[in-house]
Amino acid sequence: MIQTADRLQTVKEYYFSKKLREVRSLITQGKPIINMGIGSPDLAPSTAVVESIQQAVLDSGAHQYQSYQGLPELRNAIASFYENKFNVISDPATEILPLMGSKEGIMHISLAFLNVGDEVLIPNPGYPTYTSVTKLVGAVPKYYDLTETTSWFPNLEVLEKEDLTKVKLMWVSYPHMPTGAKGNKEQFANLVAFAKRNNILLINDNPYSFVLNETPTSLLETKGAKEVCLELNSLSKTFNMAGWRVGFVLGSADHINAILKVKSNMDSGMFYGIQKGAIKALQSTDDWYYDLNDVYRKRRKFIWQLAEKLGCTYDTKAVGMFVWAKLPKTVVSAEKFIDDILYEKDVFITPGTIFGSNGEGYIRFSLCVAEEKIKEAINRFE
Incomplete structure (x- = not known):
């Protein structure tokens, strides 16, 4: 038997890849599963967006290879978007790189900047892909705590007392996934200063800024941020285009050029x-x-009702596409809790533990579920 690469021993199959296979199996058995687990928008893009791609396929050259840097018009549109929404000025020729989804960007950035043995600061809880990609490239995850008591923001004073000499990258995600916590300008300024003091490349993964958020913010709004920061963004959540796989990264010309060296060899x-x-x-x-x-x-109001049915509490000020809910103290295991609900009530909810050990005691509801389905789920707990 041909042996797999050693790097595969460092990662597991992505939770949703495995769990959704189980959910699909239950559906094929005739179970009326209501899936509240994954943040895949069930709504359609705008009519104008759909018509745009329909018309574009008839353009001359539409089916040829495209530039690794994307169309100039796309980079200009991204630059205008960031200027209009965040007051961030970027050079579309050198400081913006379109991506096939921001998840791709996590791998490209890691390949561009990490050597074997480098350490990476990763939020706990946080997006599991930060950890898996770090391990796949031979770097070492170094987790920092996010807790409810610190409003899901890192305690930089505590973190700076640790040995950071091997740390090369730090991942942050504000608005935060999975908790929905927001970062403010003062917090971003502190993050940037921390990164500069410790010579760390800071990356903000920012796909949720416009979902149920009155004050969208960008890490790049911070003065001097481009010296040590990159920001990833995506059209998946904001424009219901998850399956289109469109994202982008902004940063200094040097940082973007390094990522381009990787990307141009990948697609x-x-x-x-x-x-x-x-x-x-x-x-x-x-x-x-x-x-x-x-x-x-409207959907969130009903999700809140469902959370209350389960004895959970939640933060009404949280933003984004999910509701992060705290389980009753009597619940010992989030994973057992959601499995019991899946098999007894045919409702799938995400356990907080897949985002890290600090996710124990929490569950996450997706808002990508039709209102009538949420009401049906509530009725199953009457």
Whole structure:
């Protein structure tokens, strides 16, 4: 038997890859599963976006290889979007790189900047891909605690007392996934100063800024941030384009060029039609955000009702596409709790533990579920 690479011993199959296979199996058995686990938007992109890709496939050259850096019009649209929404000025020629989803960017950034043995600061709880990619490239995860008592923000004073000499990267995600905590300008300024003092590349993964959030913010708004920071963003959540795989990274020309060296060896450019659709999405009017959030706001009220049915508490000020709920103290295991619900009530909810040990005692509901389905789930607990 051909042996697999040693690096595969450092990671497991992604939780949702495995768990959703189990959920699909239950569905094929006739179980009426209501999936509240994954943040895959069930709503469609705008009509204008769909029409844009339909028209684009007829353009001359639409089906040829595209630039590794994306269409100039797409980079210009991203630059305008960041200037209009965050007051962040970027050079579209050198400081912006479109990606096939921000998840791709996590791998590209890690390959571009990490050597074997380098350490990476990773939030606990946080997006599991930060850990798996770190291990796949031979670097070492170094977790920092996020807890409810610190509003899910790192205690930088405590962190700076640790040995950071081997740390090369630090991942942050604000608005935070999975908790929905927001970062403010003062906190971002402290993060940037911390990164500069310790010569750490700081990356903010920022796909949730416009979902149920009255004050969208960017780490790059901070003065001098580009010297030590990158920011990832995505069209998946904001524009209901998860399956399109469109994201981008912003930062200094030197940092972007390093990522491009990796990316240009990994793919042959994003499909032309998808780029045209992305441009149209980035040009959306305020009505788009208002209407989208109106749907999520209504859904969230019912999710809150469901959380209360389960004896959970939650933060009404949290933002983003999920509701992070604290389990009753009598619940010992979040994973057992959600499995019991899955098999007894045919409702799938995500256990907080998949995001790290600090996720024990919490569960996460997705808002990507139709209102009538949420009501049905509530009725199952009557």
